[in-house]
Amino acid sequence: MSEAGSATSAAPPQRDLVAAARELSALAQSGAAAAEARGALGEDLVEAFHDSGLWAMWMPRELGGFELEPVPSLEVLEHISYGDASAGWVLMAAALATGVDGAYIGDEAVAQLYGPGRLRVHSGAGTQPGRAVATDGGYTIAGNWRFASGIKHSAVLHTAAIVEGANEPPRIFVTPVEDMTLDDNWDVMGLRATGSIDYSSDGLFVAEPFSYIATTNEPLRGGAIFTMGIAGLGVICHTGWALGVARRCIDELRTLLEGRRGRPDRLAQSDRFHYDYASAEAKLRAARAFVYETWAEVQETVRSGDPLSLEQNTLYRLALQHVTSTALEVAAFVYEAGGTTALRAGAIQRCFRDIHAGAQHMICSPPVRQAAGRVLAGLAPEEQWLFMMLVKPS
Numbered sequence: 529m530s531e532a533g534s535a536t537s538a539a540p541p542q543r544d545l546v547a548a549a550r551e552l553s554a555l556a557q558s559g560a561a562a563a564e565a566r567g568a569l570g571e572d573l574v575e576a577f578h579d580s581g582l583w584a585m586w587m588p589r590e591l592g593g594f595e596l597e598p599v600p601s602l603e604v605l606e607h608i609s610y611g612d613a614s615a616g617w618v619l620m621a622a623a624l625a626t627g628v629d630g631a632y633i634g635d636e637a638v639a640q641l642y643g644p645g646r647l648r649v650h651s652g653a654g655t656q657p658g659r660a661v662a663t664d665g666g667y668t669i670a671g672n673w674r675f676a677s678g679i680k681h682s683a684v685l686h687t688a689a690i691v692e693g694a695n696e697p698p699r700i701f702v703t704p705v706e707d708m709t710l711d712d713n714w715d716v717m718g719l720r721a722t723g724s725i726d727y728s729s730d731g732l733f734v735a736e737p738f739s740y741i742a743t744t745n746e747p748l749r750g751g752a753i754f755t756m757g758i759a760g761l762g763v764i765c766h767t768g769w770a771l772g773v774a775r776r777c778i779d780e781l782r783t784l785l786e787g788r789r790g791r792p793d794r795l796a797q798s799d800r801f802h803y804d805y806a807s808a809e810a811k812l813r814a815a816r817a818f819v820y821e822t823w824a825e826v827q828e829t830v831r832s833g834d835p836l837s838l839e840q841n842t843l844y845r846l847a848l849q850h851v852t853s854t855a856l857e858v859a860a861f862v863y864e865a866g867g868t869t870a871l872r873a874g875a876i877q878r879c880f881r882d883i884h885a886g887a888q889h890m891i892c893s894p895p896v897r898q899a900a901g902r903v904l905a906g907l908a909p910e911e912q913w914l915f916m917m918l919v920k921p922s
Contacts, residue, residue, distance in 0.1 A: 770854075804865075
């Protein structure tokens with residue numbers, strides 16, 4: 529989809545987005561090395577995301593988007609991340625910002641940012657807030673925001689800041705990219721092609737309709753998917769990503785071994801390696817089954833219009849923690865088994881670096897697993913999830 533605001537009836541079925549992602553996985557894979565070298569995705573892939581509608585996968589239908597449900601969303605991100613971890617990361621981050629901003633900002637902001645013509649992709653930083661001061665008709669925001677994944681392919685920024693004296697969760701402020709000062713400082717171990725540079729402002733006025741509470745789950749437009757809030761969609765993002773990259777990692781090792789077939793090879797003759805390879809497959813497949821079982825149940829509850837239970841909110845967060853730690857185990861096994869091939873530039877090395885980079889995100893940090901354990905052990909019966917923390921209801 530190249531235009532926002534097109535008629536909802538023109539939107540293809542949700543399964544078409546999964547098919548599009550499956551096809552585009554090869555394009556992402558073919559351009560991965562070049563994208564890493566330049567620190568940004570190739571324009572051919574960026575345009576393919578526009579043409580297929582993937583940038584708008586979570587945008588409200590009334591704005592021309594798809595409101596893609598959880599299970600097909602996971603499949604889309606698996607396919608793209610399998611092709612290239614950076615491509616999957618950029619897609620998930622930008623599609624999330626583009627979608628939730630469309631659901632939660634005011635009508636005046638929607639009219640400016642989601643009007644007819646080419647879709648203006650959103651990106652930004654929502655986990656390390658800046659500061660904001662309430663003023664007449666809006667807020668003045670300032671700060672230095674890090675890790676704006678997808679910013680090099682975006683026209684709009686989605687930025688978190690805490691309003692001084694407001695006694696409320698952080699707000700999201702939605703502004704044109706050109707209103708911020710960009711710092712092209714992306715020098716990292718993994719996810720190099722995401723171009724997740726920093727940006728800053730010493731003081732930018734943002735009108736009230738261009739902001740919303742970051743933890744809201746009450747959309748102004750769009751359907752049931754937005755009642756999960758940014759947290760629910762964010763967990764889908766990182767879960768599908770980890771599954772795709774981990775699967776690519778194992779498959780690259782198999783490809784390496786198949787290329788050596790018929791020659792003397794220490795791994796092919798090692799019973800221990802055979803055992804460890806089977807264990808890696810079992811762990812990843814089991815983690816994937818946990819993910820899809822959990823999200824299939826969540827999807828049915830969201831469809832029904834019922835609120836998710838504490839256990840459901842806990843299990844989908846736990847499934848992310850589990851698949852992330854499993855991906856790290858798989859990557860370590862593949863890297864060690866790959867020997868000097870894994871050491872050199874190539875798909876195994878890139879997957880190893882990318883998985884470790886992605887696992888540094890706060891959404892899959894140890895305290896989240898600890899909190900999940902408290903809930904499942906029956907030790908937090910009166911608490912509820914606020915993004916990735918357990919809190920007492922206010």
